[in-house]
Amino acid sequence: MLLYDPTVTGPEYNYKRAAAIQSIEGKKIGILENGKLNAIKMLEETAYLFEQKHGCSIEPIFSKNNAGAPVPHETLSLAAENIDFLITGLGD
Amino acid sequence: MLMPIEASRIHDVPDDPIDAIDYCYNQGWTDGLPVIPPSVARVDEMLTYEGRPAETVIASHSVTGFECTIHAAAVNAVMAGCKPEYFPVIVAALDAMNQPEFNFHGSAASTGGSAPFLVVSGPMTKDLDMNSDVNLFGPGNRANTTIGRTIRLVLLNVFRMIPGVSDKSTQGNPGKYSFCIAERSRGNPWPLVCEEQKYPEGVSSVTVFAGGGFCNIENHGANTPEQVLGSIADAMANYGCITLGQSAVVLAPEHVRIISAAGWDRQQVKEYLFTKAYRHVNDLKGVGKFRQRDYDRQHSNGGTSPLLIENQLHRGLTPDDILLVVGGGDAGGHSSFIPSWSRARASLMQSKPIGVCIDCD
Numbered sequence: 001m002l003l004y005d006p007t008v009t010g011p012e013y014n015y016k017r018a019a020a021i022q023s024i025e026g027k028k029i030g031i032l033e034n035g036k037l038n039a040i041k042m043l044e045e046t047a048y049l050f051e052q053k054h055g056c057s058i059e060p061i062f063s064k065n066n067a068g069a070p071v072p073h074e075t076l077s078l079a080a081e082n083i084d085f086l087i088t089g090l091g092d
Numbered sequence: 093m094l095m096p097i098e099a100s101r102i103h104d105v106p107d108d109p110i111d112a113i114d115y116c117y118n119q120g121w122t123d124g125l126p127v128i129p130p131s132v133a134r135v136d137e138m139l140t141y142e143g144r145p146a147e148t149v150i151a152s153h154s155v156t157g158f159e160c161t162i163h164a165a166a167v168n169a170v171m172a173g174c175k176p177e178y179f180p181v182i183v184a185a186l187d188a189m190n191q192p193e194f195n196f197h198g199s200a201a202s203t204g205g206s207a208p209f210l211v212v213s214g215p216m217t218k219d220l221d222m223n224s225d226v227n228l229f230g231p232g233n234r235a236n237t238t239i240g241r242t243i244r245l246v247l248l249n250v251f252r253m254i255p256g257v258s259d260k261s262t263q264g265n266p267g268k269y270s271f272c273i274a275e276r277s278r279g280n281p282w283p284l285v286c287e288e289q290k291y292p293e294g295v296s297s298v299t300v301f302a303g304g305g306f307c308n309i310e311n312h313g314a315n316t317p318e319q320v321l322g323s324i325a326d327a328m329a330n331y332g333c334i335t336l337g338q339s340a341v342v343l344a345p346e347h348v349r350i351i352s353a354a355g356w357d358r359q360q361v362k363e364y365l366f367t368k369a370y371r372h373v374n375d376l377k378g379v380g381k382f383r384q385r386d387y388d389r390q391h392s393n394g395g396t397s398p399l400l401i402e403n404q405l406h407r408g409l410t411p412d413d414i415l416l417v418v419g420g421g422d423a424g425g426h427s428s429f430i431p432s433w434s435r436a437r438a439s440l441m442q443s444k445p446i447g448v449c450i451d452c453d
Contacts, residue, residue, distance in 0.1 A: 001112055002132045005101040006121050006167040006249040011157040037383060068198025068438040070155055 021084060026055045030083035032075075034067040034090060046087055059083050102132065116171070123244055123269060127171035138166040141179040150183060151190035153251045155197050160186060160250045165242070168249055172241040173234065178220060180447035181235075181298055182242050185210055188300045188442040189243075195439045199302035200253040205261035206433030208243050209303035209340060210272040211417055213285035214296025216446055222274035226421030228342070229273060229306060229428070240270030265305040273419055279345050280418045281352035288358065291445050299443040301340050301415060302433040307333070312425040317351040320427075321361060325368035327429045328407045331379050334371050336386050336405075337432030338413040338441055341365065344420040344427045362411035367399045369407040376405055386436065415441055 021027065029047050033039040040061065050056040062079050064071055079086055105115045112129035116122055128134070139146050139162065146163035153159070162183065169182050189196045189208060199206045217224055223233035231237065247253040255261070261268070275285050286297035311323040328339055343351070343361075351361060376382035387405055390396050396409040408414065420426065433439055 001105050001107045001129060003103045003105055003112065003115070004130045004132060004135050004163075004167045005103060006130060006164065006171055006245065007252075008158055008160070008164050008250050009101075010252075013157075035385075066195065066198070066438045068202055068434065069195050070197075 024050065024054050024056060024085070026057075027084035028059050028082070029056045030059045030062055030079045030086040032062045032064070032071065032079065032086055032088040034064045034088070036067050036090060039090065043087060043089060046089070050087075062086075105129070121171065121245075121249055123241065123248060125269070127245070128173050130167045130170040134170045135163070135166050138169055138174070138176045138179050139163065141176050142166070142183055151186045151196075151246075153197060154192075154195075155201075156252065158251050160246055164250050165246060168245040169238075169242045172245050173238040174242055175220075175234070175238075178235055178239050178242075181210075181212060181216070181220070181239050184298045184444040184446040185239070185243060185300055186246065188298060188444040191442045193440040194300060194302065194442045195434075196247075196251075196302075199433045199439045200247050200251070201258055201260060202433060203260050203262040204304065204433045205264040205268070206302045206304050206439075207265055207267035207271045208247075209267060209301045209430055210240055210243065211275060211285060211299045211301070211340070211415065212239075212272065212296065212446070213275040213289075213299070213417075214291075214446070215294060216296035217274035217277070224274035224276035224419050225278070228276075228420045236272045236274065237270050240267075240272030243272075244268060244270065267303060267306065271303065273342070273417070275417050276345065276419045279348070279422075281348065282358040282418070285415070285417060285443075286445075289443050292450070295448055295450075296446045297443045298446055299415060299441055301338065301430070301441040302439040303340055303430040304333075304433055305431075307429045307431070309427045309429055310425060311347070311427075314347070314350060314425065317354050317356050317361070317364070320347045320350050320425075321364050322368060324427055324429060325365050328365065328369035328431075329371055331371070331376075331381065333429075333431040334369070334376070334381075334405065334407050335432070335435035336390060336407075336409060337434045337436060338408055338415065339365075339369075339432065340415045340417065340430040340441075342417045342419045342428045342430070344424060345418065345422050346425050347427050348418050358416055359411070362414045362416055363399060365414055366397065366406060366408060366411040370401070370404040373403045373405060389436070409437075 031043045047058045113126045149159045151160040220235045222235045253259045314320040
């Protein structure tokens with residue numbers, strides 16, 4: 001019996017990991033929050049630790065309008081222009 | 093857009109049907125239940141119900157880039173147990189799910205555990221012998237069951253929404269096996285959903301809604317629209333469900349008879365439900381669920397609806413956020429409410445005509 005495969009092959013991506021930053025001392029941190037309950041609170045607390053322990057500065061918060069969708073490319077591009085690294089995480 | 097079908101994606105398996113079913117299990121192609129082995133002949137027969145080339149892409153996954161062709165949908169429809177004549181409903185449903193506003197990735201991946209709830213409306217429900225009557229959500233009807241099941245198999249096999257890997261549902265819901273009903277036209281006093289959606293006369297539609305678990309609303313003592321709808325609004329506004337999300341309400345014929353006898357039309361019903369499905373701000377704060385952002389979204393700048401009341405968070409943004417469907421058996425005061433997966437506007441219900449192309453190039 002000949003059966004069709006119900007799966008599909010996905011596209012091939014040529015993504016590479018960004019080079020790791022050598023030190024976080026004094027770097028600019030971005031915060032990306034997903035709009036869920038407690039998300040900002042949790043991320044701000046985390047960023048505060050970087051600020052206290054490593055002298056990092058905190059840039060304005062980037063927000064997702066839709067927690068259930070990927071972050072818009074424009075948001076990431078804007079963040080990349082203005083920060084050294086981004087912290088994110090889920091609310092709830 | 094066309095995607096080539098690779099000949100290498102045909103599997104030569106033992107002719108014994110049980111062995112072939114086991115082969116499908118071993119490949120990880122099932123939802124846990126046995127599937128019909130997708131033989132080349134059966135898939136080709138399914139494809140006779142779609143006029144476009146089999147390589148046509150009908151839905152794409154925003155995150156992984158996986159694309160569902162008509163061919164892939166047909167393979168999964170065979171596996172689900174569909175008759176070929178069901179296929180146009182599946183194609184229309186996938187087309188609806190592919191609208192960005194539906195956000196099928198989010199609803200399929202989320203801890204929320206939603207399932208695409210399909211409501212088929214119009215004359216095609218009779219052509220396909222779909223069930224809009226007794227035991228509406230229950231087992232026993234091939235079209236309802238297998239059309240709904242196909243959508244899940246497509247999510248599993250094509251878009252790789254794998255439980256525990258890319259589907260992170262905390263508890264899921266039984267609708268994730270199949271969640272498809274037909275709208276009842278017999279004894280329905282109101283225009284059908286497909287008519288309300290303004291499709292041309294005689295054209296059926298399928299509406300997809302990223303739905304949470306099913307909530308039964310029992311009320312055998314109600315004798316007025318306010319009593320019937322008051323109990324439904326209470327379910328819509330329970331602490332576990334109240335959000336800015338949309339709603340699906342399936343009214344039992346017994347409840348519909350009470351409402352229509354009083355002369356209420358569909359819009360009045362939706363407005364009443366919207367008006368009564370609310371929680372006071374302080375009560376929401378009491379259970380830790382109040383979010384100022386949600387309240388502002390509903391009430392700022394004069395509010396999203398003139399029916400809103402200060403210091404109350406209503407379910408949804410307007411009465412038109414309620415999908416109102418008639419369905420079920422003649423006997424019994426059992427309606428149902430299906431909450432949205434989305435707590436705000438992350439997924440909005442979508443509809444498409446079945447088997448026709450309206451305003452297409």
